Amino acid sequence: MKPGLLMAQLLNRFIWFDGALQKSLDxxxxxxVRRLESMTMIYVHAGIRRPSELARLLGVTRQSMNTALRELEEKxxxxxxxxxxxARCKLVSFAPEGAAMRADALEIVMALEAELEDRLGARAVGELGRLVSMDWGEPPVLRGKKAAEGKKKRA
Known part of the structure; x- marks a missing residue:
């Protein structure tokens, strides 16, 4: 892979998953269900229930998150x-009315993972899961070329 493209490739693969989920739900x-809404549902499924934490993890403003949550409530x-x-905060919970859609979404995601195993092999998918599940630490702040060179020399 060409240096500097890992981020784009990770994003492309996420869009592959989300696009397949959206089309299958349709x-x-x-x-x-918009991308922000489906991403929110994934995090709530993972146990993240505070709107402020959802906004932080998804990289959106609290206002955008509140809009998405209102739309999910209306649906x-x-x-x-x-x-x-x-008492100043709210927690997000799944509504019983959405159980059928959540069950379908989980079934679709599991089928997509199985499809990936068919296409790439179980070993590759297992390794991919292991790599993205690792603790990468806090995102670094890189300041200029010299800082990056210094870190390379120390490694």
């Missing part, structure tokens, strides 16, 4: 409830 009658997919630990 085909099953669950259309109209009957999530609801916001008071946070018992902080």
């Amino acid at each position: 085909a099953r009658g669950h259309g109209g 009957g997919l999530v609801y916001l409830e008071p946070d018992p630990e902080d």
Whole structure:
């Protein structure tokens, strides 16, 4: 791979997954879920329930996250409830009305992973899962060419 393209390739593969999920949900009658909404649902499924944390992880403003959550609420997919630990905050929960769509989405994602195993092999998909699950640490702040060169020399 050409140096400097890893980020683009990771993004392309995410878009492959999300595009297949969106088209498959549409085909099953669950259309109209935007990328930010589907990404939000994935994080809620992973246990992230605070809107501020969802916004941080997804790299959007709190205002954008609140808009997405309102739209998901209107679609009957999530609801916001008071946070018992902080009365100023809300927590996101899955709405029972969205159970069929969530079940379909999980089935689709699992089928996409199986499709990847068919295309790339179980070993490659397992290795990919291992690599993206590793702790990469906090994102670094790189300041100029000399800082990068100094880190190479120390390594």
